[in-house]
Amino acid sequence: MDALIDLLPELWTATYETLYIVALTLVFGGLGGLIVGLGLYVTRAGSILDNKPVFFVLNLLVNFIRPIPFIIFLAAAQPLARAVTGSGIGNNAIIFTIALAASFAMARIVEQNLLTVTPGVIDAARSVGAGPIRIIFTVLLPEALGPLILGYTFIFVALVDMSAVASYVGGGGLGSFALTYGYRQFNPIVTWAAVLLIIVLVQFVQFFGNYLARKALRR
Amino acid sequence: MAVVSLRNVGKVYPPQARNGASVTAIDGVSLDVEAGDIYGIIGYSGAGKSTLVRLVNALERSTSGEIWVNGQNIAALRERELRQVRLGIGIIFQQFNLLGSRTVARNVAYPLEVAGHPKEKRATRVAELLDFVGLADKAGSFPDQLSGGQKQRVGIARALATQPRILLADEATSALDPETTHEVLALLKRVNAEFGVTIIVITHEMDVIQTIATKVAVMDQGRVIERGPVFDVFSNPQAAASARFVSTVVKGVPSPAELAVLRDRHPGRIVTLAFRDAAVDQKAVFGEFSSAGVAFEVVYGGINEIQGRPFGHLTLALTGADSVIDTVLAQIRTLTTVTEVR
Numbered sequence: 001m002d003a004l005i006d007l008l009p010e011l012w013t014a015t016y017e018t019l020y021i022v023a024l025t026l027v028f029g030g031l032g033g034l035i036v037g038l039g040l041y042v043t044r045a046g047s048i049l050d051n052k053p054v055f056f057v058l059n060l061l062v063n064f065i066r067p068i069p070f071i072i073f074l075a076a077a078q079p080l081a082r083a084v085t086g087s088g089i090g091n092n093a094i095i096f097t098i099a100l101a102a103s104f105a106m107a108r109i110v111e112q113n114l115l116t117v118t119p120g121v122i123d124a125a126r127s128v129g130a131g132p133i134r135i136i137f138t139v140l141l142p143e144a145l146g147p148l149i150l151g152y153t154f155i156f157v158a159l160v161d162m163s164a165v166a167s168y169v170g171g172g173g174l175g176s177f178a179l180t181y182g183y184r185q186f187n188p189i190v191t192w193a194a195v196l197l198i199i200v201l202v203q204f205v206q207f208f209g210n211y212l213a214r215k216a217l218r219r
Numbered sequence: 220m221a222v223v224s225l226r227n228v229g230k231v232y233p234p235q236a237r238n239g240a241s242v243t244a245i246d247g248v249s250l251d252v253e254a255g256d257i258y259g260i261i262g263y264s265g266a267g268k269s270t271l272v273r274l275v276n277a278l279e280r281s282t283s284g285e286i287w288v289n290g291q292n293i294a295a296l297r298e299r300e301l302r303q304v305r306l307g308i309g310i311i312f313q314q315f316n317l318l319g320s321r322t323v324a325r326n327v328a329y330p331l332e333v334a335g336h337p338k339e340k341r342a343t344r345v346a347e348l349l350d351f352v353g354l355a356d357k358a359g360s361f362p363d364q365l366s367g368g369q370k371q372r373v374g375i376a377r378a379l380a381t382q383p384r385i386l387l388a389d390e391a392t393s394a395l396d397p398e399t400t401h402e403v404l405a406l407l408k409r410v411n412a413e414f415g416v417t418i419i420v421i422t423h424e425m426d427v428i429q430t431i432a433t434k435v436a437v438m439d440q441g442r443v444i445e446r447g448p449v450f451d452v453f454s455n456p457q458a459a460a461s462a463r464f465v466s467t468v469v470k471g472v473p474s475p476a477e478l479a480v481l482r483d484r485h486p487g488r489i490v491t492l493a494f495r496d497a498a499v500d501q502k503a504v505f506g507e508f509s510s511a512g513v514a515f516e517v518v519y520g521g522i523n524e525i526q527g528r529p530f531g532h533l534t535l536a537l538t539g540a541d542s543v544i545d546t547v548l549a550q551i552r553t554l555t556t557v558t559e560v561r
Contacts, residue, residue: 120314123312124310126278127276127278127310128334128381129301129330130302131299138332142318142320
């Protein structure tokens with residue numbers, strides 16, 4: 001317990017770092033996922049920008065990257081992270097790698113949520129002369145907003161998970177804190193303190209996500 | 220002048236599986252819809268009627284033939300060029316297809332936004348339309364707070380927003396109960412009468428055709444098998460499928476099973492008389508029976524009103540001497556069609 005009190009400043013720094021990593025990856029990964037997911041949706045057969053080759057490539061890419069265990073993806077994508085961020089380790093590198101992995105995970109969630117929009121409302125929009133871009137922004141995204149918010153809440157938990165794994169390549173945050181000061185120092189109380197914080201964080205975000213989704217769905 | 224004119228239109232879907240056969244949904248349909256018509260297209264599920272109406276605003280593209288809408292062959296246009304054409308064609312759907320994320324008012328405003336109308340003009344037009352469909356008090360409601368009939372009225376308001384000359388109704392009342400159906404049909408009639416909008420109604424219910432349409436085309440397996448003014452098709456259907464549709468709302472000649480039941484109760488001679496329009500004078504017909512002393516009993520049938528004209532069949536059980544009945548029937552045959560059923 002004393003050890004934990006001594007480590008409090010580090011714990012707060014780690015919490016801040018986790019929030020920082022997760023927030024940035026949520027923005028970049030979320031955006032990437034939205035773009036790839038929309039791409040999958042609009043290019044599938046019979047959709048508004050039906051395009052077999054593009055759909056094939058996107059679909060293959062998502063299926064190819066998604067099943068790679070994250071810890072291996074982290075190592076495999078390191079050269080790419082180095083090329084983009086200038087370093088293969090550290091927070092910037094892991095933010096890049098997590099955002100990349102999250103994009104493809106999120107893409108499927110976005111695609112699935114868009115598929116819940118009844119094709120009839122797209123017909124209705126087309127029938128009054130709306131083009132594909134307008135349909136995306138005035139029909140698809142608003143109609144799927146509730147489920148999309150829940151999808152992003154869901155991916156938030158995965159991002160916290162990935163950020164902890166990423167401490168393996170020098171990322172900071174609560175994962176790194178728990179491993180360094182808890183696991184390696186044989187101090188379960190320190191580990192549990194990090195776990196507790198993560199639980200609180202996830203609960204709070206889940207609650208907030210549910211609230212927003214309810215508002216979007218007006219239920 | 221025809222506002223919608225189909226010339227030998229075909230729609231073939233490519234095979235789904237590698238060795239599958241292609242599916243012909245529309246098979247060489249030619250059809251002219253005149254300005255001001257309420258043109259009914261009736262057929263069973265899978266007859267191709269919904270596909271046909273979706274070709275008229277190019278939600279689906281034809282694979283052959285010409286589709287002339289307001290003097291333009293839209294089969295030859297590209298997707299981008301079609302957007303302008305679609306502003307002149309409203310459509311309402313069986314499942315209403317309202318945007319659940321928008322209020323009633325913003326649903327009605329949607330086509331105006333797409334057409335680029337300024338905000339103030341949109342508000343005026345939306346108020347006007349909601350007033351017309353009787354939903355002015357629901358402007359701020361969301362679609363999931365409305366009943367089916369109200370949703371369809373919003374659909375109609377939305378379809379009329381850009382003042383199209385043509386309105387397509389794709390099974391617009393099939394999800395509604397009979398009473399609401401008649402409310403919506405009455406509204407469509409007003410749209411036709413007050414704004415002069417030409418309406419194409421797709422349905423599988425003959426009742427809808429009887430209530431609203433001026434002309435009808437019967438579709439079967441992707442073809443139009445019969446067409447004409449509603450009264451003509453109702454009173455004298457040519458194709459077997461047409462006759463089946465007519466029999467759903469008009470009791471004509473009794474079927475063999477029904478006849479067997481009638482026979483049990485009425486051992487005498489049974490005849491079916493056709494009453495078409497005012498051309499057949501019912502008083503004269505029944506007067507013949509009375510003056511010849513032949514007693515009769517109406518055992519089957521009924522008189523309907525179609526487009527304001529009476530029409531129907533009455534089946535009578537006759538009591539009297541055979542020779543007298545023969546004379547009377549010969550006399551009545553000069554007045555109308557008589558079918559003796561045995």
